[in-house]
Amino acid sequence: MNYHFDWAVVTSGKYFEWLVSGVHVTVKLSLVSIALSFLLGLVVAIMRMSPFRPVLWFAHGYLEFFRNTPLLVQIFFWYFGSYKILPVAVNDWMVRQDFEFAAAVIALTIYTSAFIAEDIRSGVRSIPKEQMEAARSSGFSYIRSMRYIILPQAVRLTIPPLINQFLNLMKNSSLAMTIGVAELMYQARQVESYTFKGFEAFSAATIVYVGLSFSITGLMTVYRRKLLKPLKAR
Amino acid sequence: MRGKTILLVAAMALVGSLYGSSMAADTLAGVKAKGVLVAGVKDSLPPFGSVDPNTKEYVGYDIDFIKYIAKKLGVKVEFKPVTSANRMPMLMESRVDILAATMTKNPERAKQIDFSYTYFLTGQKFLTKKGTVKSLKDLEGKKIATAKGSTSEQNVKKSVPSATILSFDDYPQGVLALQQGKAIAVTTDESILAGQLGKLEKNPATKGRYEIPDVQISEEPYGLGMRKGDAKFVKFVNDAILEMEKTGEAKKIFERWFGPNSDSPINRGSFAIAADKRGT
Amino acid sequence: METALDFRVVWEYLSYFFIGRYPKGPVGGVALTLYLAAVSLVFSFLGGLVLGLLSVSRNRPVRWASMAVIQTIRGMPLLMVIFWMFFLLPALFGGGMPASWTVITALTLFTSAYMSEIVRAGIMGIPKGQTEAAVSTGLSHRQTMLHIVLPQALRNMIPSFVNQFVSMIKDTSLAFIVGVSELTQIANQVNNRTMLFPTEIFLFIAVVYFIMCFAFTELSRWLERRLAYSKAI
Numbered sequence: 001m002n003y004h005f006d007w008a009v010v011t012s013g014k015y016f017e018w019l020v021s022g023v024h025v026t027v028k029l030s031l032v033s034i035a036l037s038f039l040l041g042l043v044v045a046i047m048r049m050s051p052f053r054p055v056l057w058f059a060h061g062y063l064e065f066f067r068n069t070p071l072l073v074q075i076f077f078w079y080f081g082s083y084k085i086l087p088v089a090v091n092d093w094m095v096r097q098d099f100e101f102a103a104a105v106i107a108l109t110i111y112t113s114a115f116i117a118e119d120i121r122s123g124v125r126s127i128p129k130e131q132m133e134a135a136r137s138s139g140f141s142y143i144r145s146m147r148y149i150i151l152p153q154a155v156r157l158t159i160p161p162l163i164n165q166f167l168n169l170m171k172n173s174s175l176a177m178t179i180g181v182a183e184l185m186y187q188a189r190q191v192e193s194y195t196f197k198g199f200e201a202f203s204a205a206t207i208v209y210v211g212l213s214f215s216i217t218g219l220m221t222v223y224r225r226k227l228l229k230p231l232k233a234r
Numbered sequence: 235m236r237g238k239t240i241l242l243v244a245a246m247a248l249v250g251s252l253y254g255s256s257m258a259a260d261t262l263a264g265v266k267a268k269g270v271l272v273a274g275v276k277d278s279l280p281p282f283g284s285v286d287p288n289t290k291e292y293v294g295y296d297i298d299f300i301k302y303i304a305k306k307l308g309v310k311v312e313f314k315p316v317t318s319a320n321r322m323p324m325l326m327e328s329r330v331d332i333l334a335a336t337m338t339k340n341p342e343r344a345k346q347i348d349f350s351y352t353y354f355l356t357g358q359k360f361l362t363k364k365g366t367v368k369s370l371k372d373l374e375g376k377k378i379a380t381a382k383g384s385t386s387e388q389n390v391k392k393s394v395p396s397a398t399i400l401s402f403d404d405y406p407q408g409v410l411a412l413q414q415g416k417a418i419a420v421t422t423d424e425s426i427l428a429g430q431l432g433k434l435e436k437n438p439a440t441k442g443r444y445e446i447p448d449v450q451i452s453e454e455p456y457g458l459g460m461r462k463g464d465a466k467f468v469k470f471v472n473d474a475i476l477e478m479e480k481t482g483e484a485k486k487i488f489e490r491w492f493g494p495n496s497d498s499p500i501n502r503g504s505f506a507i508a509a510d511k512r513g514t
Numbered sequence: 515m516e517t518a519l520d521f522r523v524v525w526e527y528l529s530y531f532f533i534g535r536y537p538k539g540p541v542g543g544v545a546l547t548l549y550l551a552a553v554s555l556v557f558s559f560l561g562g563l564v565l566g567l568l569s570v571s572r573n574r575p576v577r578w579a580s581m582a583v584i585q586t587i588r589g590m591p592l593l594m595v596i597f598w599m600f601f602l603l604p605a606l607f608g609g610g611m612p613a614s615w616t617v618i619t620a621l622t623l624f625t626s627a628y629m630s631e632i633v634r635a636g637i638m639g640i641p642k643g644q645t646e647a648a649v650s651t652g653l654s655h656r657q658t659m660l661h662i663v664l665p666q667a668l669r670n671m672i673p674s675f676v677n678q679f680v681s682m683i684k685d686t687s688l689a690f691i692v693g694v695s696e697l698t699q700i701a702n703q704v705n706n707r708t709m710l711f712p713t714e715i716f717l718f719i720a721v722v723y724f725i726m727c728f729a730f731t732e733l734s735r736w737l738e739r740r741l742a743y744s745k746a747i
Binding site: 320409410 | 526527530535538539600601604605611612613691692693695702703705706707709710712
């Protein structure tokens with residue numbers, strides 16, 4: 001049983017194209033999900049800090065539940081289990097779309113938003129309390145003081161952890177392969193099962209993942225250097 | 235950075251060479267020595283292999299073949315669950331001694347592992363909601379579910395190139411996708427589909443709503459999988475299953491799982507285990 | 515297809531969910547999930563300690579090499595690490611290693627990289643003055659690290675370690691991909707067999723995971739508060 005390396009399998013031809021299309025799906029899945037996660041995370045963070053108790057409790061429950069449950073289980077739940085809790089019309093509509101991709105986006109978004117909400121909350125908490133008090137006493141409503149005074153500052157502080165969440169999300173998106181989303185990991189495994197060249201296929205996928213991760217980390221370093229430092233210096 | 239790349243390549247080459255040098259051992263002697271035959275089987279794919287919820291024991295067509303072989307060897311048997319996607323690596327990396335996991339013999343696989351004579355013969359068909367599929371044409375441009383790394387996946391890509399293939403880790407997940415309308419059909423071997431249909435028929439909620447239309451896209455001879463170059467073991471297994479055919483044991487096992495009174499009745503036709511060369 | 519949820523399936527398979535095929539076969543389900551997480555955590559702690567210490571080493575090549583390893587692992591999805599281990603371990607050590615050990619090795623490797631960052635941050639968090647004071651009283655660098663810096667740093671790290679355990683419990687769910695019968699795999703098996711109750715099954719295991727993880731999250735918070743309190747004194 002001798003293993004013959006055949007790197008050509010993954011550097012050209014049909015299987016190379018499979019991997020490239022996998023990279024596309026991974027990037028698309030990550031970008032769509034991070035954008036939605038940020039929006040949802042923002043909403044949940046605001047709810048979590050709401051002065052209105054029931055809203056606060058709901059947000060608190062949301063955060064704890066989704067952070068303390070495996071993403072994989074959430075993916076399975078949204079793909080296989082959601083049909084019993086979604087209204088028939090919504091379910092039928094989703095089935096006609098690309099349900100696999102949609103379920104992966106929903107699961108990744110909800111999971112990641114819970115972490116982002118916590119990041120935003122700690123960003124907000126690092127803004128001195130007096131600012132909120134000052135805003136309120138000068139006639140701003142709670143929502144408006146959040147919107148115009150607190151959040152703009154908090155979001156800026158939240159960007160490094162947010163980039164970090166993006167990094168996690170990109171890696172987590174590999175779990176979408178379990179419900180048939182043809183992202184990079186799925187394609188690498190496809191190449192393995194068609195060619196039996198697992199070593200080459202996994203190496204190629206690893207290089208891409210590590211490359212993507214390093215680019216995202218690089219982004220964070222640039223942000224810290226170029227944007228955050230001058231801001232603090234002022 | 236460049237130094238790191240070189241290091242990485244060197245490490246890979248080292249690992250690769252180790253991989254290459256790993257043995258083509260004598261499984262027959264190994265199994266007898268440790269007193270246990272480790273078999274890779276499906277664990278949720280009746281009637282071939284599944285765990286009985288009450289007794290927690292493995293049962294099925296594949297299971298009965300392994301039990302016979304183990305008995306003939308005079309050793310105990312240990313079942314390990316495998317999926318279509320991971321069964322070949324499980325065998326090649328010696329995590330199991332033999333595969334009895336609804337595995338079709340084909341030339342690509344035969345380059346990697348050795349197969350026994352055909353112990354089960356079936357053909358690839360489709361499981362659909364009643365009346366939705368009459369010919370291959372009805373499948374064009376639709377979503378079809380199957381299992382990763384299976385021949386079913388490769389065949390259907392050839393037969394219906396315009397379809398979108400949804401590949402799961404195993405077939406039942408595909409059936410679930412069919413039930414929920416996420417796929418128009420599940421495709422794999424008729425025998426497996428019959429088992430799935432049997433399950434759907436038993437349930438009042440799904441009874442009478444599914445069928446296997448008479449659309450076949452390939453012939454699928456199943457073989458027991460063994461490591462490459464393990465001639466003694468292959469011969470032993472082949473002799474064992476030929477003996478099962480001769481004594482009528484093979485037919486009895488077939489009747490138990492696929493007979494008219496079973497949950498997944500299909501016709502054995504003229505099939506008999508013989509020294510065949512199907513799929514190679 | 516809006517139908518009432520029917521949790522009888524969970525009841526019927528309850529022992530299967532918690533202990534798998536035991537006593538007829540190997541332990542699985544929740545018990546195996548906790549076992550995988552606990553064993554991997556112990557190894558990751560050691561791995562993280564070693565990697566973390568190497569990454570603050572005064573020897574530059576050692577420091578760089580360990581950082582390269584840490585960053586590469588952190589750049590990979592856990593799933594990728596599991597596939598690599600599944601693929602490489604038998605090549606390196608021959609076959610016969612149970613799949614659960616493949617998962618433990620992968621989880622250990624993966625989590626060690628994250629643990630090492632905790633260790634490094636913990637060491638960096640000890641004021642430099644202490645090291646200087648220790649060295650000036652005649653302790654060697656190694657002695658300072660072992661007797662002065664690490665004991666304090668480790669104590670501060672306890673909450674983070676507990677948090678890692680929570681991540682570890684969640685991460686064990688990926689073991690299903692190589693056929694290890696932990697909770698998620700059991701859920702898939704039951705789902706594959708019964709077909710009609712995916713919502714109930716996945717909700718149930720989500721709650722089971724939640725209870726396990728939330729308990730440890732709370733523990734970590736409590737430890738953090740206690741630690742802050744005792745520091746304040």
